[in-house]
Amino acid sequence: MKLLIAYSTKHGTTAACVERLTRALRGMEVHTARLETETPNVREYDLVLLGGSVYFGRFRPALRQFLKENEAALCEKPLGLFWCCGRTEDHEYYGEKLFPRSLRERAFAQIFFGGTLRxxxxxxxxxxxxxxxxxxxxxxxxxxxxxxxxxPTVLPESVDMMATYVREAARRL
Ligand SMILES: Cc1cc2nc3c(=O)[nH]c(=O)nc-3n(C[C@H](O)[C@H](O)[C@H](O)COP(=O)(O)O)c2cc1C
Known part of the structure; x- marks a missing residue:
């Protein structure tokens, strides 16, 4: 079972969440890819987690581009979505607005990981x-x-919750 965690970050908050998530998933074959520097091939993985942080009401360009180019391929995978932002009161709105509906409808988890204003x-x-x-x-x-x-702060319990959902999804494969 190969798991991809593809993410976008600018100042490292999302990266720190992904590090925690990777630790929580020890024992699984996990590849992490920061989309600013790497474009992974979704088709090579059995399960995909995808997310990033919000700047000026949008995901960063690397994640937007990845979503655009891989929407169809992502629809075929068990998928978990996550995001970080500084306006915590708006996190639901961002989750709904920034991920395509096709992905949200198929995702086994959509989890807000918190955020910082560092x-x-x-x-x-x-x-x-x-x-x-x-x-x-x-x-x-x-x-x-x-x-x-x-x-705002990072929500470690939300990151750990994603790890729990991933293990459940992996058992169903
Ligand atoms: C220039 C700038 C613009 C931002 N715009 C938003 C925004 O529109 N909405 C929001 O909720 N948070 C916004 N934030 C907060 C970031 O989403 C937050 O700091 C997040 O934790 C950054 O994650 P990262 O370090 O992984 O990139 C902004 C932060 C910066 C520095």
Whole structure:
């Protein structure tokens, strides 16, 4: 049973989720492919996990291109979908909007892995945007009365849940 995890990331949040997922799937034959640097052949795998992070309301170009070129091939595979984003309140909308319906209807799992608004690796314009996204979250918390800042974070339990679904799907093959 060969498993492909194809993903897109810019600053490493999604990559960290994929690393955790790979560890959770130890014992299985897993190939991870960062789509910015590698274009895997979906047909070589028995099961595929696919995902990435959201920038300006879209997946990054490498994932968009991969989805466009491989939609038909992906439809023939047991498929799990995942995504990361900073506006956690919008994650359902992104999941529905950014993956083609044909894939969503066939997927055995569609899981939001959380996200971060980490500034460290960002360039100047990204820093400005990230600061404003962080401020919007923190200020809305203040306005709500009690001050409990909840910046987005990766959700390890969601990553582990994907691993559980993958093992179940692999048993059905
Ligand atoms: C320039 C920029 C634009 C972003 N745009 C969005 C967005 O439109 N919606 C959202 O929910 N998160 C947005 N984010 C947050 C990212 O989705 C989040 O930081 C994610 O964890 C990045 O994952 P990655 O490091 O794997 O690329 C943006 C972040 C940056 C730096």
């Amino acid at each position: 500034i460290r690796e960002a360039g100047l314009w990204e820093r400005i945007l990230l600061h404003s996204m962080r401020s919007a979250i923190l200020e809305s918390e203040i306005n709500d009365g009690e001050y409990t800042p909840t910046l």
